[in-house]
Amino acid sequence: MMSLRKKNRRGTLSLRTKLTSIILLSTIIAVTLLSSWFVYLRYDSFRATASAEFNTITRIISDRATAALTFEDRQSLKENINSLALHKDIELGCIYSRADELLAEFSRTPDAAHCPPKSKGHATGFVEGAYMVAEPVFLNDEYLGRIMVRASTQQLHSEILTTVLSSLILATFAILASMLFARHVQRTISDPLLELESIAHKITAHQDYSLRANTSGDNEIGELVDAFNTMLGTIARQNRIIGEHTETLARTVEERTRELAATIRELEAFSYSVSHDLKAPLRSIRGFSEILVEDFSTEMHPQARNFLHRIQHNSDKMMALISSLLELSRASRKEIDKQTFKLNPLIRHLVHDLKQQHAERKLLIWIQEDMLITGDEKLLEVVYANLIGNAFKYTQHKDETRIEIGVTQHEGLPCYFVRDNGVGFDNKDAEQIFLPFSRLHSAEQFEGSGIGLATVARIISRHQGVIWADSRPNQGTTIYFKLFSQIPALTSSASSSA
């Protein structure tokens, strides 16, 4: 806010200064050019006037002197040349004979200036501080002599100086006037723009699109302000529409989520209760068929006994299925009690049980040491029980079973894996295996409910984790998972201990 205002202030100065200086600069250039031209013209005209004036005076004297020069009447020439005293700028007047002999002289200040003894070498024109006329005198094309007149240009210079001074004063006035004008004009341009700027800043700061700039005039700036206001109106309208839409959307999403959650809860409750309720009748079927075998097996036909065994076997399968379903249900419902713990004791325990069940098999099991994990211990035990169980299951036809359990690094997070050298599968089915009741192998080949990996995937997903498989037929399978809820720091300790 503070910086915005500062910026705004700086912008204000800059825009105003720019406008003012543009107007001022053009005025100064124009005034300077004009007054220079004016002074030059005046100077030129002063000189032209002065030279014309002195030339004329000289010509008059010259014309009047023709007879006197003809008769070389010095007295008359003296009277003639003395009439130059009437023009106060004329300092010197000289009349020379045909033989260039000085015949008459007029000098305003007798001490200062005197006629040169000969007129030869002097020409008409401006000389240092004076204007000199040196004209030959003719009478009907007959050369009679020469007249020289010297006039001081002091008066001329003072007139030129006056012109320069007055044009300077005029120029100063013009510049002052244009400065005032520039201030006024730039205000008409900059004020609306600055108002627009400040309103834009206010809107940015307060998100208040109801603010409007004052319209000013019927010019382009007025149009700009109108366009700005129209734009604000459009933004405000669209904001309202977006707001309404967002609200509706949020409400809809919330509703749907609530409905969905309720449905899921209902479904879970239903599946749990169904599974749970199925257990009791099944247990009684299993129980009574067992009693039948134990108490009446001797009286029974071997065929009937065989059927009873099959009833028992199928009841067991169903019981296992129900247990799996209940486990899946629990995996979905159980509250996650997150803590960091060592994986090794848990894994060792699971492996130990399985080894006892498969004592006849040749097993090579490698477990990485000092593995740590953060999550719900009970649920992660279910994960490992399923993964290691599967590893045992799908390697049962191998001569030598190799299982590796460990942790590696994947994109900055610990990535846990369970690897076997079992039957494997085609990688294109890798995603399918985590869906409930999906099986890649027949029940005759490998027993199973098809719920185990679905349960595992559910638990991993509840830990904000991902799980994936990497497998090739007859080359073995590796299941990887990583938990995003895990603190990465634990990784380094896990890997360093490994």
Place this chain on the structure above:
Amino acid sequence: MLKPQLRALHTLLLVLIHMIMAEPCLARSEQEIKAAYVYHFIKFVQWPSGYQQPSLNICTLDDSTISRRLEPLAGQRLNNQIIRVTPLSSHDKDIQKTIADCTVAYIGRLNADRVTTILPWLAKQATLTVSDIEGFAEKGGMIEFVKLGDLIRFNINLKQAKEANLFISSKLLELAHSVAR
């Protein structure tokens, strides 16, 4: 034999002394100046428009000195006219007729007593009359030379000039010692 020789020598000396004493600044003689003045007068005088002569005829009446001084001007052009110098004598038979053809007539000093006789010959003629006879202007002449100390000046009878339809420039009048109007 010696006497006239001495007189002549005396006269020569006197003339020399006179020349040296009287006109120390003027390199030219009085007659020379007068001849030049006659020539200059022509420049400041306008003859009537009907008076068109192919030549500008300057006549001298009984004054060979002036005539000799003017002789070099003959053949020159002035105001688009060729100058002719005509020395005349009052004893000529048809002098009254010949003098009427003169543009300018210089009346020699010898005619001092006969001015009033001669001038009527030129009446109704546009002839500028000049002379160094004393009182020439008063007696009906137009320009009369006068001597003021060392300077040679002139008087003008403007009235007489006007009667002869001659126009004398004011510039010349300005230089005149006196002007009779």
